Amino acid sequence: MVEQMRKMSVPIYIAAFVISVLIFAVGVYVGNTMDAVVKDSISSDLQSVYAKAQSSELLILLEDSPAFCPVYAEEAGRMDDETNGLGTRIAYAEDVRGISDPELKKQYFMLEAQAYLISKKVKEQCNDGSDLILYFYSNQNCASCAEQGHVLDTIRSSRNDTKVYSFDGDLGSSIVTALKNQYGVTSYPAIVVNGQVYNRFVNGEELAGILG
Template identity: 25%
Template sequence: MNKKHIKKAYIFAAVLSLVLYLAGIFTGFVVQNSTLKYTEKKVASLQRRVENLQLEYIYLSTSNDKFNCKFLSALLDDTSKDMWLIRDELVKLESNPKNENSYNYQELKREYSLVSTRAWILNSVTKEKCDESVVVVLYFYSVPCERCLEQGNILDELKSTVFDSKLRVFVLDIGVDEPIVKTLKSTYLITETPSLVVGNQTLQGFVNKDMLRDLIYSKLE
């Protein structure tokens, strides 16, 4: 092969590499953007459901009809499960550094935090009114935080393999700039992450699986 052909081969290889690189970036952007929009729709749907649940609660509390705890509890349980699944999607999105300064992503986290707070309050109030045998947990995390990921995995495992619908977990990023998040941090004296509010008990820092499992069992007794 002469020098002219070698030069052409190098140029072709360079152009091909550039095309593949740009194609990879474009594909990644499209997938990322699609995932973000899909999660946005899920959060919006959850927001409507929680708002409807609030109306259901107010109606059942003020009407002459007997308060239907079983009906409301089933709706709350389904909502809490969906919120936990969406939390997993948010964690995956958080792992991409490109989302750190993304306005759409930050707004999505803000909306999710507000919905999560509303659902947590509604679950806590319903638990007391209906004397439900469930444990409601508010989980505070931050980004980046390796221990937070580990704590989230423990909660995942306990919910899926041990407690199922008996454990309802709601998640808050302490970095979200919302008054209600600041109020909850102050009320429960949250100074580090991960932190858990189990019932009315605050647990600062990482909690291992055995200790958390035993605590949840004690709350169910």
């Protein structure tokens, strides 16, 4: 009787194993498909916003009359909002869904640099009072980068006239390398406040004093 029950149990165990494998395989497939959809959606939106950025920059280059400054400021604000929104989506994809795509981040950094350059032109041509901060960090060997990021998040949320643009210095992005070379970034964390570089951690109190 016991032997008969054992013989009956074997097919059940095999069936349960097969079902488990199938469920796992379907889960992996669905997960990968959803990840691909998320990346494609972000990439498509990146290209769309980047095209708008090029149009905005062309407008500023072609017409530098102060009469157009309200238009430029509006375009710069829109660019910053859309860029920040994409940055939030990429961070969520990485931190929550575990989606890591270096090429997608490089595209984002190109867009972020474009948004910074537009804001910089508006600041120079229209006497705009916004403070512009570039933040260079490393995810590999930087003990204080996370803390520097928190300081900048606090500053940005408490000051409406402060814009922060963050870049991973180890990703191998050509535009990030160009910005680092332009401002003399030599270590992480590093911040550039209105063109002045600080190759070290800057706490909240000191940064508030720098911004005035």
